[in-house]
Amino acid sequence: MEITNVGILGAGTLGTRVALQAAISGYQVGIFDIHEKALDASFKLMKELLQQLEKSKRIEEASEKILSRILFTTELEKSVNQADIINESVTEDPEIKKELWEKVGKIAPSQTLFTTNTSYLLPSMFAEISARPEKFCAFHFHDVFYSRVVDIMPHVGTDPAMIPILEDFGKSLNQVPVIVMKEHPGYLFNTMLLALIGAAGKLLTGEIGSIEDIDKSWMVNFHMPMGPFGILDSIGLDTAWHVTKTRKDSASQAFAALLKTYLDQGKLGEKSGQGFYQYPNPAFKQPDFIL
Ligand SMILES: NC(=O)c1ccc[n+]([C@@H]2O[C@H](COP(=O)([O-])OP(=O)(O)OC[C@H]3O[C@@H](n4cnc5c(N)ncnc54)[C@H](O)[C@@H]3O)[C@@H](O)[C@H]2O)c1
Structure with a gap:
Protein backbone atom coordinates (compact mmCIF):
# COMPACT_ATOMS: atom_id res chain seq x y z
CA MET A 1 0.00 0.00 0.00
CA GLU A 2 1.10 3.56 -0.61
CA ILE A 3 1.18 5.94 2.32
CA THR A 4 0.81 9.62 1.48
CA ASN A 5 -1.33 10.94 4.30
CA VAL A 6 -0.63 10.53 8.02
CA GLY A 7 -3.04 11.21 10.89
CA ILE A 8 -1.53 12.07 14.28
CA LEU A 9 -3.71 11.99 17.39
CA GLY A 10 -2.43 14.10 20.28
CA ALA A 11 -0.26 17.19 19.81
CA GLY A 12 1.96 16.88 22.89
CA THR A 13 5.63 16.01 23.26
CA LEU A 14 5.58 13.00 20.97
CA GLY A 15 2.68 13.70 18.60
CA THR A 16 4.35 16.99 17.68
CA ARG A 17 7.64 15.29 16.84
CA VAL A 18 6.13 12.43 14.86
CA ALA A 19 3.93 14.85 12.90
CA LEU A 20 6.89 17.11 12.13
CA GLN A 21 9.12 14.24 11.00
CA ALA A 22 6.30 12.92 8.79
CA ALA A 23 6.00 16.36 7.14
CA ILE A 24 9.79 16.58 6.75
CA SER A 25 9.64 13.17 5.03
CA GLY A 26 7.11 14.59 2.56
CA TYR A 27 3.83 13.22 3.93
CA GLN A 28 0.63 15.24 4.26
CA VAL A 29 -0.19 15.35 7.97
CA GLY A 30 -3.31 16.04 9.99
CA ILE A 31 -2.60 16.52 13.70
CA PHE A 32 -5.53 16.43 16.11
CA ASP A 33 -5.80 17.47 19.75
CA ILE A 34 -8.82 18.21 21.94
CA HIS A 35 -7.10 21.35 23.22
CA GLU A 36 -6.57 24.36 20.96
CA LYS A 37 -3.78 25.45 23.33
CA ALA A 38 -1.94 22.17 22.76
CA LEU A 39 -2.06 22.76 19.00
CA ASP A 40 -0.68 26.30 19.45
CA ALA A 41 2.15 24.95 21.61
CA SER A 42 2.76 22.17 19.07
CA PHE A 43 3.12 24.69 16.24
CA LYS A 44 5.56 26.74 18.34
CA LEU A 45 7.60 23.65 19.25
CA MET A 46 7.74 22.57 15.60
CA LYS A 47 9.17 25.97 14.64
CA GLU A 48 11.84 25.64 17.35
CA LEU A 49 12.70 22.10 16.26
CA LEU A 50 12.91 23.20 12.63
CA GLN A 51 15.30 26.01 13.58
CA GLN A 52 17.58 23.48 15.31
CA LEU A 53 17.36 21.09 12.36
CA GLU A 54 18.13 23.92 9.94
CA LYS A 55 21.15 24.97 12.02
CA SER A 56 22.56 21.46 12.00
CA LYS A 57 21.79 21.17 8.28
CA ARG A 58 19.49 18.21 8.78
CA ILE A 59 16.73 19.61 6.56
CA GLU A 60 17.00 20.84 3.01
CA GLU A 61 13.52 22.28 2.47
CA ALA A 62 12.35 25.65 3.82
CA SER A 63 10.57 25.37 7.17
CA GLU A 64 7.44 27.12 5.81
CA LYS A 65 7.15 24.52 3.06
CA ILE A 66 7.41 21.68 5.59
CA LEU A 67 4.85 23.29 7.91
CA SER A 68 2.47 23.88 4.99
CA ARG A 69 1.99 20.09 4.79
CA ILE A 70 0.57 19.98 8.34
CA LEU A 71 -3.05 20.60 9.23
CA PHE A 72 -3.63 21.42 12.91
CA THR A 73 -7.16 20.62 14.01
CA THR A 74 -9.47 20.08 16.98
CA GLU A 75 -11.82 18.11 14.72
CA LEU A 76 -11.02 14.41 14.77
CA GLU A 77 -12.61 13.76 11.35
CA LYS A 78 -10.28 16.21 9.63
CA SER A 79 -7.14 14.41 10.81
CA VAL A 80 -8.36 10.90 10.01
CA ASN A 81 -10.63 11.10 6.96
CA GLN A 82 -7.72 11.20 4.47
CA ALA A 83 -5.25 9.16 6.53
CA ASP A 84 -3.56 6.03 5.19
CA ILE A 85 -2.05 5.48 8.62
CA ILE A 86 -2.81 6.87 12.06
CA ASN A 87 -0.37 7.15 14.95
CA GLU A 88 -1.97 7.90 18.29
CA SER A 89 0.04 9.85 20.91
CA VAL A 90 -2.58 10.97 23.43
CA THR A 91 -2.13 10.93 27.20
CA GLU A 92 -0.88 7.61 28.59
CA ASP A 93 -4.25 6.71 30.13
CA PRO A 94 -6.01 3.53 28.94
CA GLU A 95 -9.50 5.01 29.30
CA ILE A 96 -8.67 8.10 27.21
CA LYS A 97 -7.06 5.94 24.54
CA LYS A 98 -9.95 3.42 24.46
CA GLU A 99 -12.55 6.16 24.07
CA LEU A 100 -10.58 7.73 21.24
CA TRP A 101 -9.92 4.47 19.35
CA GLU A 102 -13.60 3.59 19.53
CA LYS A 103 -14.42 6.89 17.80
CA VAL A 104 -11.61 6.56 15.25
CA GLY A 105 -12.69 3.01 14.34
CA LYS A 106 -16.09 4.38 13.37
CA ILE A 107 -14.93 7.22 11.14
CA ALA A 108 -11.57 6.30 9.56
CA PRO A 109 -11.50 4.94 5.98
CA SER A 110 -11.64 1.13 5.95
CA GLN A 111 -8.07 0.69 4.62
CA THR A 112 -6.45 2.99 7.19
CA LEU A 113 -3.80 1.36 9.39
CA PHE A 114 -4.03 2.05 13.13
CA THR A 115 -0.96 2.44 15.33
CA THR A 116 -0.43 3.51 18.92
CA ASN A 117 2.65 5.19 20.33
CA THR A 118 1.87 4.08 23.90
CA SER A 119 4.97 3.71 26.06
CA TYR A 120 3.90 0.94 28.44
CA LEU A 121 0.36 -0.15 27.51
CA LEU A 122 -0.31 -2.95 25.01
CA PRO A 123 -1.90 -2.77 21.53
CA SER A 124 -4.27 -5.65 22.44
CA MET A 125 -5.90 -3.28 24.96
CA PHE A 126 -7.22 -1.13 22.09
CA ALA A 127 -7.30 -3.43 19.06
CA GLU A 128 -10.83 -4.79 19.57
CA ILE A 129 -12.43 -1.49 20.50
CA SER A 130 -10.98 0.07 17.32
CA ALA A 131 -13.10 -2.52 15.41
CA ARG A 132 -10.04 -3.22 13.23
CA PRO A 133 -7.81 -5.57 15.25
CA GLU A 134 -5.99 -6.98 12.20
CA LYS A 135 -4.89 -3.47 11.21
CA PHE A 136 -3.83 -2.48 14.72
CA CYS A 137 -0.20 -2.47 15.88
CA ALA A 138 2.02 -0.57 18.30
CA PHE A 139 4.44 1.77 16.53
CA HIS A 140 6.45 3.38 19.26
CA PHE A 141 8.91 6.23 18.83
CA HIS A 142 11.48 7.47 21.32
CA ASP A 143 12.42 11.10 20.70
CA VAL A 144 12.19 10.97 16.88
CA PHE A 145 15.08 13.39 16.18
CA TYR A 146 17.66 12.56 18.84
CA SER A 147 16.78 8.92 19.59
CA ARG A 148 15.67 7.35 16.34
CA VAL A 149 14.52 3.83 17.15
CA VAL A 150 10.91 2.91 16.41
CA ASP A 151 9.46 -0.25 17.98
CA ILE A 152 7.02 -2.30 15.92
CA MET A 153 5.01 -4.49 18.28
CA PRO A 154 2.06 -6.49 16.93
CA HIS A 155 -0.57 -8.15 19.13
CA VAL A 156 -1.64 -11.73 18.35
CA GLY A 157 -4.40 -10.53 16.00
CA THR A 158 -2.25 -8.14 13.90
CA ASP A 159 -2.07 -9.11 10.22
CA PRO A 160 1.62 -10.06 9.66
CA ALA A 161 1.50 -8.16 6.33
CA MET A 162 1.40 -4.95 8.36
CA ILE A 163 4.95 -5.46 9.73
CA PRO A 164 6.95 -4.84 6.51
CA ILE A 165 4.71 -1.84 5.73
CA LEU A 166 5.57 -0.35 9.12
CA GLU A 167 9.26 -1.17 8.68
CA ASP A 168 9.33 0.75 5.38
CA PHE A 169 7.27 3.58 6.81
CA GLY A 170 9.60 3.79 9.85
CA LYS A 171 12.66 3.98 7.58
CA SER A 172 10.99 6.71 5.52
CA LEU A 173 10.66 8.67 8.77
CA ASN A 174 14.43 8.43 9.31
CA GLN A 175 13.98 5.90 12.13
CA VAL A 176 15.61 2.56 12.81
CA PRO A 177 12.76 0.02 13.09
CA VAL A 178 13.07 -2.87 15.57
CA ILE A 179 10.53 -5.65 16.00
CA VAL A 180 9.20 -6.76 19.37
CA MET A 181 8.26 -10.34 18.62
CA LYS A 182 5.56 -10.64 21.28
CA GLU A 183 3.62 -8.11 23.31
CA HIS A 184 5.77 -6.78 26.10
CA PRO A 185 5.09 -3.62 28.12
CA GLY A 186 7.98 -1.23 27.49
CA TYR A 187 9.16 -2.80 24.22
CA LEU A 188 12.95 -3.28 24.04
CA PHE A 189 14.65 -0.03 25.02
CA ASN A 190 12.03 1.20 27.51
N1 LIG B 1 7.13 11.63 26.18
C1 LIG B 1 7.84 10.68 25.63
O1 LIG B 1 9.09 10.70 25.69
C2 LIG B 1 7.16 9.55 24.93
C3 LIG B 1 7.94 8.70 24.09
C4 LIG B 1 7.28 7.69 23.36
C5 LIG B 1 5.92 7.51 23.49
N2 LIG B 1 5.20 8.33 24.31
C6 LIG B 1 3.77 8.09 24.42
O2 LIG B 1 3.10 9.06 23.63
C7 LIG B 1 1.83 9.34 24.22
C8 LIG B 1 1.76 10.83 24.50
O3 LIG B 1 2.80 11.18 25.38
P1 LIG B 1 3.33 12.68 25.44
O4 LIG B 1 4.56 12.65 26.26
O5 LIG B 1 3.35 13.27 24.08
O6 LIG B 1 2.16 13.34 26.29
P2 LIG B 1 1.73 14.89 26.36
O7 LIG B 1 1.05 15.06 27.66
O8 LIG B 1 2.88 15.77 26.04
O9 LIG B 1 0.67 15.01 25.16
C9 LIG B 1 -0.56 14.34 25.17
C10 LIG B 1 -1.53 15.15 24.33
O10 LIG B 1 -2.73 14.39 24.19
C11 LIG B 1 -3.81 15.31 24.20
N3 LIG B 1 -5.04 14.60 24.47
C12 LIG B 1 -5.52 14.12 25.62
N4 LIG B 1 -6.68 13.48 25.44
C13 LIG B 1 -6.93 13.55 24.11
C14 LIG B 1 -7.98 13.08 23.28
N5 LIG B 1 -9.00 12.39 23.77
N6 LIG B 1 -7.92 13.35 21.96
C15 LIG B 1 -6.88 14.05 21.45
N7 LIG B 1 -5.86 14.52 22.18
C16 LIG B 1 -5.90 14.27 23.49
C17 LIG B 1 -3.43 16.34 25.25
O11 LIG B 1 -4.14 17.55 25.08
C18 LIG B 1 -1.93 16.49 24.98
O12 LIG B 1 -1.68 17.55 24.07
C19 LIG B 1 1.74 8.49 25.48
O13 LIG B 1 1.07 7.30 25.21
C20 LIG B 1 3.19 8.22 25.82
O14 LIG B 1 3.35 7.02 26.54
C21 LIG B 1 5.78 9.36 25.00
Whole structure:
Protein backbone atom coordinates (compact mmCIF):
# COMPACT_ATOMS: atom_id res chain seq x y z
CA MET A 1 0.00 0.00 0.00
CA GLU A 2 1.10 3.56 -0.61
CA ILE A 3 1.18 5.94 2.32
CA THR A 4 0.81 9.62 1.48
CA ASN A 5 -1.33 10.94 4.30
CA VAL A 6 -0.63 10.53 8.02
CA GLY A 7 -3.04 11.21 10.89
CA ILE A 8 -1.53 12.07 14.28
CA LEU A 9 -3.71 11.99 17.39
CA GLY A 10 -2.43 14.10 20.28
CA ALA A 11 -0.26 17.19 19.81
CA GLY A 12 1.96 16.88 22.89
CA THR A 13 5.63 16.01 23.26
CA LEU A 14 5.58 13.00 20.97
CA GLY A 15 2.68 13.70 18.60
CA THR A 16 4.35 16.99 17.68
CA ARG A 17 7.64 15.29 16.84
CA VAL A 18 6.13 12.43 14.86
CA ALA A 19 3.93 14.85 12.90
CA LEU A 20 6.89 17.11 12.13
CA GLN A 21 9.12 14.24 11.00
CA ALA A 22 6.30 12.92 8.79
CA ALA A 23 6.00 16.36 7.14
CA ILE A 24 9.79 16.58 6.75
CA SER A 25 9.64 13.17 5.03
CA GLY A 26 7.11 14.59 2.56
CA TYR A 27 3.83 13.22 3.93
CA GLN A 28 0.63 15.24 4.26
CA VAL A 29 -0.19 15.35 7.97
CA GLY A 30 -3.31 16.04 9.99
CA ILE A 31 -2.60 16.52 13.70
CA PHE A 32 -5.53 16.43 16.11
CA ASP A 33 -5.80 17.47 19.75
CA ILE A 34 -8.82 18.21 21.94
CA HIS A 35 -7.10 21.35 23.22
CA GLU A 36 -6.57 24.36 20.96
CA LYS A 37 -3.78 25.45 23.33
CA ALA A 38 -1.94 22.17 22.76
CA LEU A 39 -2.06 22.76 19.00
CA ASP A 40 -0.68 26.30 19.45
CA ALA A 41 2.15 24.95 21.61
CA SER A 42 2.76 22.17 19.07
CA PHE A 43 3.12 24.69 16.24
CA LYS A 44 5.56 26.74 18.34
CA LEU A 45 7.60 23.65 19.25
CA MET A 46 7.74 22.57 15.60
CA LYS A 47 9.17 25.97 14.64
CA GLU A 48 11.84 25.64 17.35
CA LEU A 49 12.70 22.10 16.26
CA LEU A 50 12.91 23.20 12.63
CA GLN A 51 15.30 26.01 13.58
CA GLN A 52 17.58 23.48 15.31
CA LEU A 53 17.36 21.09 12.36
CA GLU A 54 18.13 23.92 9.94
CA LYS A 55 21.15 24.97 12.02
CA SER A 56 22.56 21.46 12.00
CA LYS A 57 21.79 21.17 8.28
CA ARG A 58 19.49 18.21 8.78
CA ILE A 59 16.73 19.61 6.56
CA GLU A 60 17.00 20.84 3.01
CA GLU A 61 13.52 22.28 2.47
CA ALA A 62 12.35 25.65 3.82
CA SER A 63 10.57 25.37 7.17
CA GLU A 64 7.44 27.12 5.81
CA LYS A 65 7.15 24.52 3.06
CA ILE A 66 7.41 21.68 5.59
CA LEU A 67 4.85 23.29 7.91
CA SER A 68 2.47 23.88 4.99
CA ARG A 69 1.99 20.09 4.79
CA ILE A 70 0.57 19.98 8.34
CA LEU A 71 -3.05 20.60 9.23
CA PHE A 72 -3.63 21.42 12.91
CA THR A 73 -7.16 20.62 14.01
CA THR A 74 -9.47 20.08 16.98
CA GLU A 75 -11.82 18.11 14.72
CA LEU A 76 -11.02 14.41 14.77
CA GLU A 77 -12.61 13.76 11.35
CA LYS A 78 -10.28 16.21 9.63
CA SER A 79 -7.14 14.41 10.81
CA VAL A 80 -8.36 10.90 10.01
CA ASN A 81 -10.63 11.10 6.96
CA GLN A 82 -7.72 11.20 4.47
CA ALA A 83 -5.25 9.16 6.53
CA ASP A 84 -3.56 6.03 5.19
CA ILE A 85 -2.05 5.48 8.62
CA ILE A 86 -2.81 6.87 12.06
CA ASN A 87 -0.37 7.15 14.95
CA GLU A 88 -1.97 7.90 18.29
CA SER A 89 0.04 9.85 20.91
CA VAL A 90 -2.58 10.97 23.43
CA THR A 91 -2.13 10.93 27.20
CA GLU A 92 -0.88 7.61 28.59
CA ASP A 93 -4.25 6.71 30.13
CA PRO A 94 -6.01 3.53 28.94
CA GLU A 95 -9.50 5.01 29.30
CA ILE A 96 -8.67 8.10 27.21
CA LYS A 97 -7.06 5.94 24.54
CA LYS A 98 -9.95 3.42 24.46
CA GLU A 99 -12.55 6.16 24.07
CA LEU A 100 -10.58 7.73 21.24
CA TRP A 101 -9.92 4.47 19.35
CA GLU A 102 -13.60 3.59 19.53
CA LYS A 103 -14.42 6.89 17.80
CA VAL A 104 -11.61 6.56 15.25
CA GLY A 105 -12.69 3.01 14.34
CA LYS A 106 -16.09 4.38 13.37
CA ILE A 107 -14.93 7.22 11.14
CA ALA A 108 -11.57 6.30 9.56
CA PRO A 109 -11.50 4.94 5.98
CA SER A 110 -11.64 1.13 5.95
CA GLN A 111 -8.07 0.69 4.62
CA THR A 112 -6.45 2.99 7.19
CA LEU A 113 -3.80 1.36 9.39
CA PHE A 114 -4.03 2.05 13.13
CA THR A 115 -0.96 2.44 15.33
CA THR A 116 -0.43 3.51 18.92
CA ASN A 117 2.65 5.19 20.33
CA THR A 118 1.87 4.08 23.90
CA SER A 119 4.97 3.71 26.06
CA TYR A 120 3.90 0.94 28.44
CA LEU A 121 0.36 -0.15 27.51
CA LEU A 122 -0.31 -2.95 25.01
CA PRO A 123 -1.90 -2.77 21.53
CA SER A 124 -4.27 -5.65 22.44
CA MET A 125 -5.90 -3.28 24.96
CA PHE A 126 -7.22 -1.13 22.09
CA ALA A 127 -7.30 -3.43 19.06
CA GLU A 128 -10.83 -4.79 19.57
CA ILE A 129 -12.43 -1.49 20.50
CA SER A 130 -10.98 0.07 17.32
CA ALA A 131 -13.10 -2.52 15.41
CA ARG A 132 -10.04 -3.22 13.23
CA PRO A 133 -7.81 -5.57 15.25
CA GLU A 134 -5.99 -6.98 12.20
CA LYS A 135 -4.89 -3.47 11.21
CA PHE A 136 -3.83 -2.48 14.72
CA CYS A 137 -0.20 -2.47 15.88
CA ALA A 138 2.02 -0.57 18.30
CA PHE A 139 4.44 1.77 16.53
CA HIS A 140 6.45 3.38 19.26
CA PHE A 141 8.91 6.23 18.83
CA HIS A 142 11.48 7.47 21.32
CA ASP A 143 12.42 11.10 20.70
CA VAL A 144 12.19 10.97 16.88
CA PHE A 145 15.08 13.39 16.18
CA TYR A 146 17.66 12.56 18.84
CA SER A 147 16.78 8.92 19.59
CA ARG A 148 15.67 7.35 16.34
CA VAL A 149 14.52 3.83 17.15
CA VAL A 150 10.91 2.91 16.41
CA ASP A 151 9.46 -0.25 17.98
CA ILE A 152 7.02 -2.30 15.92
CA MET A 153 5.01 -4.49 18.28
CA PRO A 154 2.06 -6.49 16.93
CA HIS A 155 -0.57 -8.15 19.13
CA VAL A 156 -1.64 -11.73 18.35
CA GLY A 157 -4.40 -10.53 16.00
CA THR A 158 -2.25 -8.14 13.90
CA ASP A 159 -2.07 -9.11 10.22
CA PRO A 160 1.62 -10.06 9.66
CA ALA A 161 1.50 -8.16 6.33
CA MET A 162 1.40 -4.95 8.36
CA ILE A 163 4.95 -5.46 9.73
CA PRO A 164 6.95 -4.84 6.51
CA ILE A 165 4.71 -1.84 5.73
CA LEU A 166 5.57 -0.35 9.12
CA GLU A 167 9.26 -1.17 8.68
CA ASP A 168 9.33 0.75 5.38
CA PHE A 169 7.27 3.58 6.81
CA GLY A 170 9.60 3.79 9.85
CA LYS A 171 12.66 3.98 7.58
CA SER A 172 10.99 6.71 5.52
CA LEU A 173 10.66 8.67 8.77
CA ASN A 174 14.43 8.43 9.31
CA GLN A 175 13.98 5.90 12.13
CA VAL A 176 15.61 2.56 12.81
CA PRO A 177 12.76 0.02 13.09
CA VAL A 178 13.07 -2.87 15.57
CA ILE A 179 10.53 -5.65 16.00
CA VAL A 180 9.20 -6.76 19.37
CA MET A 181 8.26 -10.34 18.62
CA LYS A 182 5.56 -10.64 21.28
CA GLU A 183 3.62 -8.11 23.31
CA HIS A 184 5.77 -6.78 26.10
CA PRO A 185 5.09 -3.62 28.12
CA GLY A 186 7.98 -1.23 27.49
CA TYR A 187 9.16 -2.80 24.22
CA LEU A 188 12.95 -3.28 24.04
CA PHE A 189 14.65 -0.03 25.02
CA ASN A 190 12.03 1.20 27.51
CA THR A 191 12.25 -2.08 29.42
CA MET A 192 15.94 -1.40 29.96
CA LEU A 193 15.30 2.32 30.60
CA LEU A 194 12.65 1.57 33.24
CA ALA A 195 15.15 -0.52 35.17
CA LEU A 196 17.57 2.44 35.16
CA ILE A 197 14.93 4.98 36.13
CA GLY A 198 13.50 2.70 38.81
CA ALA A 199 16.97 2.34 40.34
CA ALA A 200 17.56 6.11 40.17
CA GLY A 201 14.16 6.77 41.80
CA LYS A 202 14.97 4.32 44.60
CA LEU A 203 18.33 5.98 45.24
CA LEU A 204 16.62 9.39 45.45
CA THR A 205 13.61 8.47 47.60
CA GLY A 206 15.89 6.39 49.86
CA GLU A 207 18.03 9.54 50.31
CA ILE A 208 21.12 7.66 49.12
CA GLY A 209 22.13 10.22 46.49
CA SER A 210 21.07 13.64 45.19
CA ILE A 211 19.44 14.23 41.78
CA GLU A 212 22.64 15.80 40.48
CA ASP A 213 24.99 13.12 41.83
CA ILE A 214 22.87 10.24 40.54
CA ASP A 215 22.84 11.88 37.11
CA LYS A 216 26.58 12.61 37.25
CA SER A 217 27.35 8.95 38.03
CA TRP A 218 25.51 7.83 34.92
CA MET A 219 26.76 10.62 32.66
CA VAL A 220 30.45 10.33 33.55
CA ASN A 221 30.69 6.54 33.59
CA PHE A 222 28.77 6.01 30.37
CA HIS A 223 29.79 9.25 28.58
CA MET A 224 26.16 10.27 28.33
CA PRO A 225 24.80 13.80 27.76
CA MET A 226 22.14 13.34 30.48
CA GLY A 227 21.37 11.13 33.45
CA PRO A 228 18.13 9.44 34.58
CA PHE A 229 16.56 12.64 35.97
CA GLY A 230 17.45 14.64 32.86
CA ILE A 231 15.90 11.83 30.82
CA LEU A 232 12.75 11.93 32.98
CA ASP A 233 12.45 15.70 32.42
CA SER A 234 12.65 15.16 28.65
CA ILE A 235 10.04 12.36 28.75
CA GLY A 236 7.68 14.50 30.86
CA LEU A 237 7.07 13.87 34.58
CA ASP A 238 3.33 13.34 33.97
CA THR A 239 4.01 10.51 31.52
CA ALA A 240 6.62 9.09 33.94
CA TRP A 241 4.12 9.26 36.81
CA HIS A 242 1.43 7.44 34.78
CA VAL A 243 3.89 4.62 34.19
CA THR A 244 5.46 4.48 37.66
CA LYS A 245 2.18 4.50 39.58
CA THR A 246 0.99 1.32 37.84
CA ARG A 247 3.92 -0.64 39.33
CA LYS A 248 2.94 -2.11 42.65
CA ASP A 249 6.30 -2.56 44.40
CA SER A 250 7.03 -0.19 47.30
CA ALA A 251 10.02 1.52 45.61
CA SER A 252 7.93 2.43 42.53
CA GLN A 253 5.07 3.62 44.75
CA ALA A 254 7.45 5.86 46.73
CA PHE A 255 8.89 7.31 43.52
CA ALA A 256 5.39 7.81 42.03
CA ALA A 257 4.45 9.75 45.19
CA LEU A 258 7.53 11.96 44.74
CA LEU A 259 6.72 12.56 41.05
CA LYS A 260 3.16 13.54 42.07
CA THR A 261 4.55 16.35 44.28
CA TYR A 262 6.22 17.78 41.15
CA LEU A 263 3.01 17.48 39.10
CA ASP A 264 1.00 19.21 41.84
CA GLN A 265 3.34 22.21 41.49
CA GLY A 266 2.95 22.24 37.68
CA LYS A 267 6.50 20.92 37.22
CA LEU A 268 6.19 18.58 34.24
CA GLY A 269 9.81 18.64 33.09
CA GLU A 270 11.28 20.31 30.01
CA LYS A 271 7.87 21.05 28.45
CA SER A 272 6.77 23.23 31.41
CA GLY A 273 10.19 24.84 31.94
CA GLN A 274 10.73 23.13 35.30
CA GLY A 275 11.12 19.54 36.44
CA PHE A 276 14.08 18.09 38.28
CA TYR A 277 16.02 20.82 36.44
CA GLN A 278 15.14 24.27 35.12
CA TYR A 279 14.84 24.91 31.35
CA PRO A 280 15.85 26.04 28.75
CA ASN A 281 19.39 25.83 30.22
CA PRO A 282 19.39 22.91 32.66
CA ALA A 283 22.34 22.55 35.05
CA PHE A 284 23.37 19.19 33.58
CA LYS A 285 24.07 20.85 30.23
CA GLN A 286 26.48 23.38 31.74
CA PRO A 287 30.15 22.60 31.08
CA ASP A 288 31.03 22.66 34.80
CA PHE A 289 28.37 20.09 35.80
CA ILE A 290 30.71 17.15 35.54
CA LEU A 291 33.98 18.89 36.28
N1 LIG B 1 7.13 11.63 26.18
C1 LIG B 1 7.84 10.68 25.63
O1 LIG B 1 9.09 10.70 25.69
C2 LIG B 1 7.16 9.55 24.93
C3 LIG B 1 7.94 8.70 24.09
C4 LIG B 1 7.28 7.69 23.36
C5 LIG B 1 5.92 7.51 23.49
N2 LIG B 1 5.20 8.33 24.31
C6 LIG B 1 3.77 8.09 24.42
O2 LIG B 1 3.10 9.06 23.63
C7 LIG B 1 1.83 9.34 24.22
C8 LIG B 1 1.76 10.83 24.50
O3 LIG B 1 2.80 11.18 25.38
P1 LIG B 1 3.33 12.68 25.44
O4 LIG B 1 4.56 12.65 26.26
O5 LIG B 1 3.35 13.27 24.08
O6 LIG B 1 2.16 13.34 26.29
P2 LIG B 1 1.73 14.89 26.36
O7 LIG B 1 1.05 15.06 27.66
O8 LIG B 1 2.88 15.77 26.04
O9 LIG B 1 0.67 15.01 25.16
C9 LIG B 1 -0.56 14.34 25.17
C10 LIG B 1 -1.53 15.15 24.33
O10 LIG B 1 -2.73 14.39 24.19
C11 LIG B 1 -3.81 15.31 24.20
N3 LIG B 1 -5.04 14.60 24.47
C12 LIG B 1 -5.52 14.12 25.62
N4 LIG B 1 -6.68 13.48 25.44
C13 LIG B 1 -6.93 13.55 24.11
C14 LIG B 1 -7.98 13.08 23.28
N5 LIG B 1 -9.00 12.39 23.77
N6 LIG B 1 -7.92 13.35 21.96
C15 LIG B 1 -6.88 14.05 21.45
N7 LIG B 1 -5.86 14.52 22.18
C16 LIG B 1 -5.90 14.27 23.49
C17 LIG B 1 -3.43 16.34 25.25
O11 LIG B 1 -4.14 17.55 25.08
C18 LIG B 1 -1.93 16.49 24.98
O12 LIG B 1 -1.68 17.55 24.07
C19 LIG B 1 1.74 8.49 25.48
O13 LIG B 1 1.07 7.30 25.21
C20 LIG B 1 3.19 8.22 25.82
O14 LIG B 1 3.35 7.02 26.54
C21 LIG B 1 5.78 9.36 25.00
